[in-house]
Amino acid sequence: MAVDSVKQQLNRVFSDEEALINKKLPKELLLRIFSFLDVVSLCRCAQVSKSWNILALDGSNWQRIDLFDFQKDVEGPIIENISRRCGGFLRQLSLRGCQSIADGSIKTLAQSCPNVEDLNLNGCKKLTDSSCNAFSKHCAKLQKLNLDSCAAVTDMSLKALSDGCPNLTHINVSWCSNITENGVEALARGCPRLKSFISKGCKQITSRAVICLARFCRHLEVINLKGCSSIRDEAVQSLAEKCPDLHYVCLSGCTFLTDASLIALAQKCPLLSTLEVAGCTQFTDAGFQALARSCRYLEKMDLDECILITDTTLIHLAMGCPRIEYLTLSHCELLTDEGIRHLSMSPCAAENLTVLELDNCPLITDASLEHLTSCHNLQRVELYDCQLITRIGIKRLRNHLPNIKVHAYFAPVTPPPSAGGNRQRYCRCCIIL
Template sequence: MSIERPLKELPCLSENLEGSLCRPQRTKCKRKPSCGGRLHTENTPNELIQQWSPQHKKPLTSAKGKENQENVFVLARRPRKRKETTASMCWDSLPDELLLGIMSRLSLKDLLRTSRVCKRWHRLALDESLWHSVDLVGRALLDAELGQVLSAGVLRLRCPHTCIGQPSFKNIEQLRVQHMDLSGCTVEPSVLEDILSRCRHLQNLSLEGLVLSDNIIHNLAQNPELVRLNLCGSSGFSPEPLAEMLKLCTRLEEMNVSWCDFKGLHVQAIANNIPSSVTQLNISGYRQNLTMEEVKAIVERCPDLTNLDLSDSVLLTTDIFPVLQQLSSLKHLALCRCYQIHPASLVDFEKFPNLLTLEVFGLIQDSYLPVLSKSLPHIQISTLPFSTIARPSSSMRKDATLWGLHCRLVYKQ
């Protein structure tokens, strides 16, 4: 006699479904009416049972469920996501503009270090936009470094009192430099000539105390935008190229030619060719070579002079006062050690209503200074012992500047 087994005691129907998770299903079994009563027998084939049973839906996987902690699909995607996140922050994926913005905030030392990372960073680190202004004060010797800095497209260069060797420019015909201070450098005239022969855009230049040549002065004449020129204490060039340079540099406003190795012909070349645009002139230190006639010629050619230094010219007398009175814009005048001018005649400067400072070191004693100051209350007397005309940095300033312009990349030992 056969024993009837209810359907609920049969094995789980989903054991043979590959890839499914056995979950209790709350579905009602619908039997086909054509099967009759054979479903209640124990001899019912398992294949028919699986065919007549309702299909079980594949359960959805959830990334937050505990059942997916060992899911291969989820584990396989996690490292790929981490890789994509890392790639988005890679330095190589940053555009050049962004890297240049980052490098523009680096110091000179750090910028040179970044140039050694790779070829791309080397190219970006030498981009001309990063080398607008460089201060190499404190560097005792400049050789190939100077050529690299100038070739990088520097606009402002400050390296006074430096020993300059033989820079290499890698076939660069023209440099972009506009403001350059080479005061007191130890450099051969041929090397300086090579540098200046590549300059066409100079606006401010200081060659104080250097030995120059006629070719160097000829090269300076190729810079029509020159505004300030400091040749204080220089030597080694003739009057002819000096006169040619003054004729071509028509925008010159400040010029310092004091204490140069000049003869009478040099002073005459300046007096007869100085451009009318000059407003500040230092032509001191010529004792017997600067005469009254040269001063008259300078005043006629430069009627807008505001700052004039005629110190150490022993041929000047009080007869120069009416000539200087023609300069209606004159504010600063220096007559230090002009021994032909009597101290008592200095009270005549009350006729100069626009004059602000008067330097007369060596002409009057300290005891007479209060009396003169009382006679000229609107003028400051003997307050600046050193002239600042066309000099890149004033001795009165504590910060290192280049004609009032700051340099971003600074060499630090």
């Protein structure tokens, strides 16, 4: 009946208005054209005429909405109006950064838009477990949910989602400090289709929680445990054994991990393409040697502060990982020019390497920059606090790779001490203070 009512309204409006475009183009075609417009354009079109107002505000044109550009202005009533207008049409909604949105508006959204599949609530700091309870009751088709920085969310939210949203495949609970192993276990049991789990900064997530994820969510492809500092090797070993489809793994800041974790990933996860292990200070050449032998699809590696690795790691990566595009080696203080030489001679350097970060590598000299001239696709090099790098070396590199961005810092020259006479011990400012 609602559809018939809209058709009757459209017919009446189109018969009254004499705009040529309305006469030449069928209503269905105009509606189709409007479906390609963004939120701003739709709102502008709604002000043109009565007929365009009806077309622009038709729920079928509001299936995918991103209000990030309006984050400072969006209030609860706007979300409620959109929810009622879209109804069952809404599939994807981003409220990223809309800090004024509270549970009441989200409840209206959940009740009015039961077919929503993708919700981004990143930074909606006023939201609590009440919102997730509403999703559980009304949004059984929900597949992707981003709760990043929704600090008031607790384990109760994950338990509610596990009860009412069995189709969930992607969830982000980063910086939700109240999430613990109990919530993660409930989520894993109720959402076995989970493919992506992101929990940066959730320090209460333990090895037990990760083991539970591995046990019930065998289709995991992406896992980010950055800053989950209590994770141990047995958790990563369980993930590797039971989730062979993993291709993105972030373990940065998990300082208890050892080479046993890397060896497990090498043995069981051949599809691994991104590995971020910044701050994992116990990893050695042996672990990365195992990875290089088995994970030939690696494209991005962040080894920042893996302080025990040497040139041996670079030699093995050069031989075994031809697809590496992004490599971070900052604070790896044992690396030398010899390791960079092997890397620059590898297939990855010749074809794929685009970003190389070498901040705080004190043994790297201009010789490394000479080696990097053979990396024809290199776009950016980080050299902050590499004390043996000179301006001359950077200039030579740029002569070979004119489009490269080199980030380095050179401290100003210390002025010579003034000759003769006694200096005051304190400057005038110090004396006054």
